[in-house]
Amino acid sequence: MKIALLGYGKMGKAIEEIAKNRGHEIVLKLEEDISNYELEKMNIDVAIDFSVPKAAFKNITTCFKKNIPVVCGTTGWLDDYEKATKICKEEHSAFIYASNFSVGVNLFFELNKKLAQMMNGMDDYKIEIEEIHHTEKQDAPSGTAISLAQDIITENDRKERWQLDHATENEIPIMAKRIDDVNGTHTVSYKSNIDSIEIMHTAHSRQGFALGAVLAAEWIKDKEGVFTMKDVLASHL
Numbered sequence: 001m002k003i004a005l006l007g008y009g010k011m012g013k014a015i016e017e018i019a020k021n022r023g024h025e026i027v028l029k030l031e032e033d034i035s036n037y038e039l040e041k042m043n044i045d046v047a048i049d050f051s052v053p054k055a056a057f058k059n060i061t062t063c064f065k066k067n068i069p070v071v072c073g074t075t076g077w078l079d080d081y082e083k084a085t086k087i088c089k090e091e092h093s094a095f096i097y098a099s100n101f102s103v104g105v106n107l108f109f110e111l112n113k114k115l116a117q118m119m120n121g122m123d124d125y126k127i128e129i130e131e132i133h134h135t136e137k138q139d140a141p142s143g144t145a146i147s148l149a150q151d152i153i154t155e156n157d158r159k160e161r162w163q164l165d166h167a168t169e170n171e172i173p174i175m176a177k178r179i180d181d182v183n184g185t186h187t188v189s190y191k192s193n194i195d196s197i198e199i200m201h202t203a204h205s206r207q208g209f210a211l212g213a214v215l216a217a218e219w220i221k222d223k224e225g226v227f228t229m230k231d232v233l234a235s236h237l
């Protein structure tokens with residue numbers, strides 16, 4: 001496949017290495033306004049966006065309008081997600097957004113949902129999410145932590161929304177910590193006066209995120225519609 005990288009930072013470089021090892025060609029490494037490029041002349045099969053929150057929506061929708069499928073991992077722009085999916089459908093293009101593309105985190109997402117279901121009615125347990133990332137991360141809380149919180153809200157009837165760093169009775173607190181060189185650690189805790197139950201995922205590198213994004217790009221080629229990483233993994237699990 002011919003892949004366009006929208007964003008060529010830590011993730012763009014990790015994706016490039018894995019994509020090339022899997023026999024793909026990187027035809028664009030974009031780090032600025034997408035308007036400056038004639039994408040239609042590049043024979044792009046799939047665009048992979050790991051850029052910045054303020055650029056993602058324009059990058060994604062520009063590709064849709066040129067009928068280039070998009071795999072997006074950029075977080076911190078989800079207020080525009082529904083608008084992006086509407087444009088994808090109008091343009092008959094294809095789109096996958098995932099807050100976390102690693103297979104391990106997607107297994108962790110399923111574990112989180114199951115535990116939230118089991119803890120329904122166990123009102124003595126306070127629920128808390130902690131996420132730790134490197135000090136260059138622009139957004140807080142992480143997209144992964146937001147996904148975890150949203151799934152708990154769906155499965156558990158005690159909570160209605162999440163809040164960063166503090167919370168009221170019907171909210172889930174997400175504690176965001178920034179420490180040099182941490183790739184991504186997420187912990188979901190249920191704590192009572194008697195005991196605590198915790199589940200944790202720790203990324204040892206960016207390889208898991210990058211491999212998942214390339215698998216998603218291979219999967220979405222020649223498809224039409226809006227998909228999730230669950231659709232991609234269903235074909236692998």
Ligand SMILES: NC(=O)c1ccc[n+]([C@@H]2O[C@H](COP(=O)([O-])OP(=O)(O)OC[C@H]3O[C@@H](n4cnc5c(N)ncnc54)[C@H](O)[C@@H]3O)[C@@H](O)[C@H]2O)c1
Binds near residue numbers: 009052055072136
């Ligand atoms: N979904 C996942 O699995 C996953 C995993 C890791 C990181 N992320 C997210 O991916 C994003 C990038 O992470 P990173 O660690 O690579 O960050 P980074 O800062 O290393 O890289 C971002 C890159 O985007 C470039 N950029 C700036 N403006 C741009 C524009 N208009 N168009 C295209 N590129 C532009 C920057 O120059 C930089 O090279 C963040 O939002 C992060 O949360 C997601």
Ligand SMILES: O=C(O)C1=N[C@H](C(=O)O)CCC1
Binds near residue numbers: 133137145
């Ligand atoms: O390094 C980052 O930035 C990460 N961002 C994603 C998030 O916001 O959840 C995934 C984990 C790493």
